[in-house]
Amino acid sequence: MHVRQTLTLVLGGAASGKSAFAETLVMATGKPRVYLATAQAFDDEMRAKVDRHRDQRGPDWTTLEAPHDVAPALSGLHTDQVCLLDCATMWLSNRMLAEDDLATAQDKFLAALAGCAAELVVVSNEVGQGIVPDNALARRFRDAQGRLNIALAARSDRVIQVVAGLPLILKGAPL
Amino acid sequence: MHVRQTLTLVLGGAASGKSAFAETLVMATGKPRVYLATAQAFDDEMRAKVDRHRDQRGPDWTTLEAPHDVAPALSGLHTDQVCLLDCATMWLSNRMLAEDDLATAQDKFLAALAGCAAELVVVSNEVGQGIVPDNALARRFRDAQGRLNIALAARSDRVIQVVAGLPLILKGAPL
Amino acid sequence: MHVRQTLTLVLGGAASGKSAFAETLVMATGKPRVYLATAQAFDDEMRAKVDRHRDQRGPDWTTLEAPHDVAPALSGLHTDQVCLLDCATMWLSNRMLAEDDLATAQDKFLAALAGCAAELVVVSNEVGQGIVPDNALARRFRDAQGRLNIALAARSDRVIQVVAGLPLILKGAPL
Numbered sequence: 001m002h003v004r005q006t007l008t009l010v011l012g013g014a015a016s017g018k019s020a021f022a023e024t025l026v027m028a029t030g031k032p033r034v035y036l037a038t039a040q041a042f043d044d045e046m047r048a049k050v051d052r053h054r055d056q057r058g059p060d061w062t063t064l065e066a067p068h069d070v071a072p073a074l075s076g077l078h079t080d081q082v083c084l085l086d087c088a089t090m091w092l093s094n095r096m097l098a099e100d101d102l103a104t105a106q107d108k109f110l111a112a113l114a115g116c117a118a119e120l121v122v123v124s125n126e127v128g129q130g131i132v133p134d135n136a137l138a139r140r141f142r143d144a145q146g147r148l149n150i151a152l153a154a155r156s157d158r159v160i161q162v163v164a165g166l167p168l169i170l171k172g173a174p175l
Numbered sequence: 176m177h178v179r180q181t182l183t184l185v186l187g188g189a190a191s192g193k194s195a196f197a198e199t200l201v202m203a204t205g206k207p208r209v210y211l212a213t214a215q216a217f218d219d220e221m222r223a224k225v226d227r228h229r230d231q232r233g234p235d236w237t238t239l240e241a242p243h244d245v246a247p248a249l250s251g252l253h254t255d256q257v258c259l260l261d262c263a264t265m266w267l268s269n270r271m272l273a274e275d276d277l278a279t280a281q282d283k284f285l286a287a288l289a290g291c292a293a294e295l296v297v298v299s300n301e302v303g304q305g306i307v308p309d310n311a312l313a314r315r316f317r318d319a320q321g322r323l324n325i326a327l328a329a330r331s332d333r334v335i336q337v338v339a340g341l342p343l344i345l346k347g348a349p350l
Numbered sequence: 351m352h353v354r355q356t357l358t359l360v361l362g363g364a365a366s367g368k369s370a371f372a373e374t375l376v377m378a379t380g381k382p383r384v385y386l387a388t389a390q391a392f393d394d395e396m397r398a399k400v401d402r403h404r405d406q407r408g409p410d411w412t413t414l415e416a417p418h419d420v421a422p423a424l425s426g427l428h429t430d431q432v433c434l435l436d437c438a439t440m441w442l443s444n445r446m447l448a449e450d451d452l453a454t455a456q457d458k459f460l461a462a463l464a465g466c467a468a469e470l471v472v473v474s475n476e477v478g479q480g481i482v483p484d485n486a487l488a489r490r491f492r493d494a495q496g497r498l499n500i501a502l503a504a505r506s507d508r509v510i511q512v513v514a515g516l517p518l519i520l521k522g523a524p525l
Contacts, residue, residue, distance in 0.1 A: 011339060013304065013478030015496020045486070126338070128188030129363065130305020130480020131313045136220070138481045146190020146339075153339035161338055163476070163511055164361060164496075164503035166520040170341040186514060188479065301513070303363030305480020306488045311395065321365020321514075328514035336513055345516040 005079065005119040008172075009156040011149060013126050017165030019086055022123045023057060025160075029119060031082040035061045036073055038091040053086075067094045070112050077118035085113075087123035092148055093141065102144045110151060124149055126161070180254065180294040183347075184331040186324060188301050192340030194261055197298045198232060200335075204294060206257040210236045211248055213266040228261075242269045245287050252293035260288075262298035263327065267320055271312075277319045285326060299324055301336070355429065355469040358522075359506040361499060363476050367515030369436055372473045373407060375510075379469060381432040385411045386423055388441040403436075417444045420462050427468035435463075438502065439475035442495055446487075452494045460501060474499055476511070 008025060012018030026033050035057060041047035054063070064073045070091065077083055085091075088109075095105045113120060127145050153159045158172030167175060183200060187193030201208050210232060216222035229238070239248040245266065252258055260266075263284075270280045288295060302320050328334045333347030342350060358375060362368030376383050385407060391397035404413070414423045420441065427433055435441075438459075445455045463470060477495050503509045508522030517525060 009339070013476065013496070014482070015478050015493045015500075017496070017500045045489075126188065126479045127481050128190050128479070129301045129303070131302050131308045131317055132189070133481045139220075142481055143190045146188070146192070150190075150192045150340040153341055159339060159341060163520055164359070164509060165500040166503055166509060168343075168518075168520060170338055170343060184514070301363065303365050304476045304478070306477050306483045306492055307364070314395075318365045321363070321367070325365075325367045325515040328516055334514060334516060343518075345513055345518060 005117065006158070007113065007119075007156045008121045009149075009152045009159045010121060010123045010162060011126055011153075011159065011170075012123075012162035013129075016162050018123055018125075018162040019053060020056065021160070021162045021165065021167060022084055022086065022121050026082050026084045026121050029082045031080060031119065033061050034077060034081055034083040034118065035063045036070065036083055036085045037063060037065045038067050038070070038085065038087060038094065040067045040090075040094060067091065068098065070109060071115070074112045074116040074118075074120075077116055079117045081118040083116065083118045083120050085120060085122045087125065088148060088152065089123075089125035089127070089145060092145055096137075096141055096144065102140075106144075106148055106151060109148075110155065113152075113155070122152060122156075124152060180292065181333070182288065182294075182331045183296045184324075184327045184334045185296060185298045185337060186301055186328075186334065186345075187298075187337035188304075191337045193298055193300075193337040194228060195231070196335070196337045196340065196342060197259055197261065197296050201257050201259045201296050204257045206255060206294065208236050209252060209256055209258040209293065210238045211245065211258055211260045212238060212240045213242050213245070213260065213262060213269065215242045215265075215269060242266065243273065245284060246290070249287045249291040249293075249295075252291055254292045256293040258291065258293045258295050260295060260297045262300065263323060264298075264300035264302070264320060267323055268316065271316055271319065277315075281319075281323055281326060284323075285330065288327075288330070297327060297331075299327060355467065356508070357463065357506045358471045359499075359502045359509045360471060360473045360512060361476055361503075361509065361520075362473075362512035363479075366512050368473055368475075368512040369403060370406065371510070371512045371515065371517060372434055372436065372471050376432050376434045376471050379432045381430060381469065383411050384427060384431055384433040384468065385413045386420065386433055386435045387413060387415045388417050388420070388435070388437060388444065390417045390440075390444060417441065418448065420459060421465070424462045424466040424468075424470075427466055429467045431468040433466065433468045433470050435470060435472045437473035437475065438498060439473075439477070439495060442498055443491065446491055446494065452490075456494075456498055456501060459498075460505065463502075463505070472502060472506075474502060 010022040334345040360372040509520040
């Protein structure tokens with residue numbers, strides 16, 4: 001069995017610079033890098049965002065797509081690689097839209113992370129600091145995202161919150 | 176007159192792990208513990224949440240309910256006890272739904288905390304970091320919650336923000 | 351040419367106490383103070399808020415209004431002054447309602463800040479930590495606000511997040 005690699009959680013609000021910050025963490029490792037995309041581009045707005053992010057990353061990434069099940073992609077990685085999973089929020093949203101049981105889905109997701117041989121950086125959204133949403137689905141998503149973030153943070157070696165592009169260390173060693 | 180006990184404010188978003196964290200603070204005191212519940216279970220979603228929280232706490236708590244006026248419950252506590260008030264946001268929401276004047280209600284709430292002989296841990300929500308809500312009632316609640324959090328923080332010996340279950344000290348001694 | 355003065359960014363949610371905190375920073379400089387207001391009072395709710403803030407500040411401020419173009423006001427300031435720009439979020443909202451190109455508007459805004467001879471304290475909102483808004487305009491605003499905050503933070507000597515009236519230093523020297 002492999003020695004478990006470092007797991008880093010990068011949390012932030014929408015447009016907080018969390019993905020760009022996570023990419024700098026990945027690049028600083030100097031290891032061959034894998035981008036594990038969870039987004040599904042349903043519409044033009046989303047596709048434009050996905051394309052813009054890919055352009056910003058540049059060509060030195062192997063891109064894998066796993067909107068629903070991250071296990072096959074993660075289990076194929078090697079100990080000398082580093083993987084950026086961007087992001088847990090899109091994955092969770094995809095599972096909710098697929099009407100999956102979210103507690104079971106979370107267990108599988110966490111197991112897939114634990115079974116990955118590569119160093120991991122996982123990006124996730126903070127969605128619970130606004131006013132209570134009107135519709136029940138949004139409230140259910142908010143609670144599921146909160147539970148997932150808590151579970152990810154508990155398993156992470158380092159947790160960093162990004163605010164306006166600036167890092168705030170919530171857990172683990174200083175940068 | 177009693178010497179004023181420590182007041183701790185635990186702030187966090189929805190599903191941030193703030194209540195669970197506040198419970199660990201309360202349990203660490205080693206004192207007999209009181210849970211002061213402000214929630215009113217109007218519907219099944221809310222009742223399920225209340226029941227789940229009670230199950231998580233376990234039996235070693237005296238539970239008091241005070242959705243509208245916390246003064247009678249707080250004034251009955253003793254200096255050897257520790258009380259978890261969970262949470263200021265539900266209390267404020269109840270007062271708004273009752274069409275109370277919120278500035279007056281806040282003054283009474285703060286006076287009740289100041290008059291309590293027991294050590295206090297108060298949980299409250301951060302609700303102002305999303306987009307501006309469409310409806311005026313939600314904006315009014317957001318402003319009232321912000322003012323209440325500022326007033327509570329000013330009176331607290333320690334203020335802790337919980338993000339993904341992890342504490343960030345905003346005021347007072349390190350953990 | 352003047353030596354560039356200090357730029358401080360004060361970030362916070364709605365009703366977080368960010369404006370009051372920014373005012374204490376400005377007053378601590380001991381310099382003649384200018385309040386650069388970006389708000390437009392379209393309705394009674396907004397006018398009441400503007401008036402309340404003005405009353406809280408007191409008379410020892412020169413107030414300038416610049417809801418759309420901050421450059422003329424900023425370029426007229428002197429090196430011995432300190433200016434509180436309150437806030438970048440209202441300015442951005444005004445530009446969006448005017449259907450301006452937001453990337454171009456941001457460039458002009460940042461250039462105006464860079465060209466200002468006075469010490470600057472800029473207040474801005476965190477709006478990206480709630481659930482994804484239903485309407486596209488709100489999502490577009492949220493993204494534009496995020497990009498503006500990242501750009502402001504990168505150019506600032508000090509960035510402070512205010513939570514419940516309490517400061518958290520994200521960048522620069524301790525208080």
